[in-house]
Amino acid sequence: xxxxxxxxxxxxxxxxxxxxxxxxxxFSGTRYKPWPIVERFLQSLPDGSVGLxxxxxxxxxxLVNRDVFIIASDxxxxxxxxxxxxxxxxxxxxxxxxxxxxxxxxxxxISIAMIHHLSTTERRVExxxxxxxxxxxxxxxxxxxVWALEQxxxxxxxxxxxAQDVLVPWVLKDQKGKQSKGKDRKENNNDxxxxxxxxxxxxRYYHLFREGELEDNIVAAGGTVLxxxxxxxNWWAIAAPANHD
Amino acid sequence: xxxxxxxxxxCARKTCKSSPAAFPLHPRDAExxxxxxxxxxxxxxxxxxxxEWDALKGLCTELGLTNVPPEAPEPKELFDTSIKSAGxxxxxxxxxxxxxxxxxxxxxxxxxxxxxxxxxxxxxxAIKEGIANFLLPSHMV
Ligand SMILES: [Zn+2]
Numbered sequence: 001x002x003x004x005x006x007x008x009x010x011x012x013x014x015x016x017x018x019x020x021x022x023x024x025x026x027f028s029g030t031r032y033k034p035w036p037i038v039e040r041f042l043q044s045l046p047d048g049s050v051g052l053x054x055x056x057x058x059x060x061x062x063l064v065n066r067d068v069f070i071i072a073s074d075x076x077x078x079x080x081x082x083x084x085x086x087x088x089x090x091x092x093x094x095x096x097x098x099x100x101x102x103x104x105x106x107x108x109x110i111s112i113a114m115i116h117h118l119s120t121t122e123r124r125v126e127x128x129x130x131x132x133x134x135x136x137x138x139x140x141x142x143x144x145x146v147w148a149l150e151q152x153x154x155x156x157x158x159x160x161x162x163a164q165d166v167l168v169p170w171v172l173k174d175q176k177g178k179q180s181k182g183k184d185r186k187e188n189n190n191d192x193x194x195x196x197x198x199x200x201x202x203x204r205y206y207h208l209f210r211e212g213e214l215e216d217n218i219v220a221a222g223g224t225v226l227x228x229x230x231x232x233x234n235w236w237a238i239a240a241p242a243n244h245d
Numbered sequence: 246x247x248x249x250x251x252x253x254x255x256c257a258r259k260t261c262k263s264s265p266a267a268f269p270l271h272p273r274d275a276e277x278x279x280x281x282x283x284x285x286x287x288x289x290x291x292x293x294x295x296x297e298w299d300a301l302k303g304l305c306t307e308l309g310l311t312n313v314p315p316e317a318p319e320p321k322e323l324f325d326t327s328i329k330s331a332g333x334x335x336x337x338x339x340x341x342x343x344x345x346x347x348x349x350x351x352x353x354x355x356x357x358x359x360x361x362x363x364x365x366x367x368x369x370x371a372i373k374e375g376i377a378n379f380l381l382p383s384h385m386v
Contacts, residue, residue: 009383048291050253066285069292071253077378084376087282088352090250094379098386100257100370102268 008119015167015205016117017075023170023202024058024078037231038112039064041143041238049107054096054131055114059083062091068108073099096127103133109142113234116146116207119165121217124207129221132241141226141240144218149208151233158208167203209235246377249351251304252296256363257370257379258386266365269300272308273369275359280375282352286340289347290323296351305350312350318343 038061045051047067056062056072057079063086073094074080083091094100096114109131118124131142152159158166215225218239228237251269261267298317305313325339360369361377368385371378 047287048295050292050295067288067291069249069288071250073379075380077376080376081374088285088288090247092246092250092254092377092379094257095381095386098257098259098379098381100254100270100379102253102255102262105253 004120004122008123011119012117012205015119015203019170019202019204020057020074020076021078023172024076024082026170026172034060034064035112035145035231035234037229037236038110038143038145041108041110042068045108051106051108051110052099052101052131052134053089054099054109054111055117056080056083056091057113059086059089059091061110061112062086062089071101097123097130099130099134101134104136104140106134107136107140109135109140110145111142112145113147115144115214115217116209117205119205119207125217125220128217128223128239132218132221132223132239135241137241137243139240141238143236143238144214145231145234145236146209146214147206148230148233148235149210150230154233160210162208164208164210166206166208168206170202170204172200172202173198211235246356246372246375247352248301248304248308248310248354248356249292249296250377251361252301254361254377256365256368257381258363258366258368261363261365261368264365267363269297269304270361270370271364272304272356273360273362275308275356275372277308277310278355278357278375279349279353280355284340284345284348286323286338286344286348289340289344289351290320292351293317293320293323293347308356310350310354312346314343318347323347 042064045068049068051070053061053070053072056074059072062070062072070089072083072091075095077093080091080093111131115124115127118127149158149164150160214235214237215228218225218237222242223239224242226238226240254270255262256267302313323341323344325341355375356372357375359372362369
């Protein structure tokens with residue numbers, strides 16, 4: 001492991017893994033509505049398909065199709081505990097870059113809002129290559145979904161030309177039991193009332209993808225892009241191993 | 246952790262992944278529990294061709310489970326083919342006891358706690374409260 005790799009890992013441990021572990025319950029309370037593209041992808045699978053949900057979070061996509069079998073994984077054991085409740089699927093704790101599965105065995109994979117938490121291009125490409133490797137060479141396919149830089153109309157208002165590596169605060173209001181509420185905000189630490197002991201701010205790292213970057217990463221990972229597009233502040237692509245039919 | 250899940254797992258270490266000895270992982274000190282879940286006979290029928298039967302039999306022997314058929318069941322064994330149910334819709338066919346037993350074995354029999362051991366490198370992955378943890382210490386990645 002070289003130094004950049006080590007640094008990337010340590011950085012993600014602080015700004016991604018620890019944060020999700022802390023905010024798991026609040027995060028889960030706000031993440032229940034599946035994105036249409038993901039829903040369509042999962043519902044289009046033949047019954048009995050076997051696949052992976054990599055970076056499953058609370059497992060909201062495990063509710064979409066009960067006629068396929070999904071092995072979901074996430075680094076946060078607090079989130080996996082929630083995800084594990086969705087039959088007939090399975091959930092386990094694993095690292096995206098060291099998944100406990102055999103190459104060439106799965107019909108499909110989804111990786112929703114996960115790759116953008118990896119802090120270097122090398123690690124993002126490595127993650128995509130790792131996912132493609134687990135798919136069946138002939139007809140396996142993966143849906144990858146990441147946050148877009150181009151989201152002028154969102155409340156965060158980022159757009160083309162701006163910095164792509166950002167920290168996004170998650171404000172956790174709690175402790176004394178009243179108005180327990182977690183939410184995303186673009187404002188940074190300074191806007192939080194220092195005297196308000198009931199607020200805790202966690203900084204989550206994101207790499208915002210520019211147009212075409214996800215497709216470039218898939219090709220760099222040795223894959224083929226079958227379909228791609230933009231959906232509500234996110235870029236998505238359906239990728240396959242290069243020797244796909 | 247369901248028995249079915251073990252069919253799709255191997256060691257998380259890169260050096261083990263392509264080794265035949267790393268599949269399946271071997272349960273050790275396993276505490277089993279039956280967790281009831283909705284019965285879906287077509288799910289069992291569809292998933293069956295994906296199950297590596299010899300690996301499953303080995304795992305079950307290690308776990309002390311004895312109700313595993315010696316060969317992978319044929320699709321025709323999963324539904325009642327008597328005159329009564331002939332000619333009716335696929336979805337209304339009556340599943341056999343074998344299908345119910347497979348549902349019980351693959352989806353309802355779970356490892357609540359214990360370890361999964363890699364047959365190639367010997368690394369042990371813990372299962373706690375039904376959830377397996379495959380995070381590796383950084384020197385093993
Ligand atoms: Zn191993």
